[in-house]
Amino acid sequence: MRHAAALVLLASLVVAAPAHAEDRTLLAREDAKPLEGRTIVIDPGHQLGNHNFPAQINQPVPAGGFTKPCNTTGTATRGGFPEATFAWRVSLRLKAKLERLGAAVVLTRQVNSQKRWGPCVDRRGRAGNKIPADLKISVHGDGSYAARARGFHVIAPTDRKPWTHDIYKPSRRLALLARASLLKKDLPAANYIAGGDGLDFRSDLATLNLSNVPTVMVELGNMKNAADARLMTTAKGRARYAAALARAVRQFLR
Ligand SMILES: [Zn+2]
Numbered sequence: 001m002r003h004a005a006a007l008v009l010l011a012s013l014v015v016a017a018p019a020h021a022e023d024r025t026l027l028a029r030e031d032a033k034p035l036e037g038r039t040i041v042i043d044p045g046h047q048l049g050n051h052n053f054p055a056q057i058n059q060p061v062p063a064g065g066f067t068k069p070c071n072t073t074g075t076a077t078r079g080g081f082p083e084a085t086f087a088w089r090v091s092l093r094l095k096a097k098l099e100r101l102g103a104a105v106v107l108t109r110q111v112n113s114q115k116r117w118g119p120c121v122d123r124r125g126r127a128g129n130k131i132p133a134d135l136k137i138s139v140h141g142d143g144s145y146a147a148r149a150r151g152f153h154v155i156a157p158t159d160r161k162p163w164t165h166d167i168y169k170p171s172r173r174l175a176l177l178a179r180a181s182l183l184k185k186d187l188p189a190a191n192y193i194a195g196g197d198g199l200d201f202r203s204d205l206a207t208l209n210l211s212n213v214p215t216v217m218v219e220l221g222n223m224k225n226a227a228d229a230r231l232m233t234t235a236k237g238r239a240r241y242a243a244a245l246a247r248a249v250r251q252f253l254r
Pocket residue numbers: 045046074075083140141
């Protein structure tokens with residue numbers, strides 16, 4: 001029996017060993033699309049037109065054992081650059097990056113328009129469930145008026161049976177990877193919220209509570225802070241956020 005087992009082991013080693021040049025070319029080609037066959041949902045924060053539809057966005061919707069307003073207007077920089085537009089542009093950059101890596105990407109909204117509202121947070125929460133997606137990232141910017149408050153924080157769901165019990169562990173892993181990637185891009189962790197480590201766990205967000213796939217919400221910066229606003233209002237700054245998030249996705253799905 002021992003000899004037989006050793007032979008099987010030897011045979012599998014022979015099969016696993018890389019052989020010809022053409023095989024290596026094939027491997028390289030496969031490597032260029034590491035996210036082939038993966039589906040990722042990106043939720044680009046609030047719709048730009050939410051503030052024009054107060055009745056619609058204030059209607060209560062399921063949020064995971066309680067209700068919440070359908071959506072909010074989101075924040076803006078002191079100069080008036082809206083969170084909705086920031087989230088939209090980062091999301092489009094992230095989508096393009098992930099698609100180049102072979103992923104299929106689904107957005108929770110298709111336009112960034114003053115004439116549109118929603119979708120509500122319950123739909124954002126469930127957006128990856130039916131597909132089912134490999135993961136979902138919800139992109140936001142924060143709006144704190146506290147002095148010198150800046151930096152990103154990543155929010156993962158707490159363990160809430162039955163809502164998030166199935167996803168809280170992988171979501172935490174995704175959150176840790178997102179934080180590490182943002183730090184690696186020299187983006188500072190928030191100094192005003194989430195205990196200063198850039199990582200928060202919340203039980204009150206429908207976008208996280210209603211997801212059956214691993215999910216995080218990223219508050220990429222404080223839009224009221226001048227240094228953060230400089231990053232958030234420029235294409236170069238947004239490219240950094242998108243590159244960091246794409247890296248986290250790749251590592252999570254490795
Ligand atoms: Zn937001």
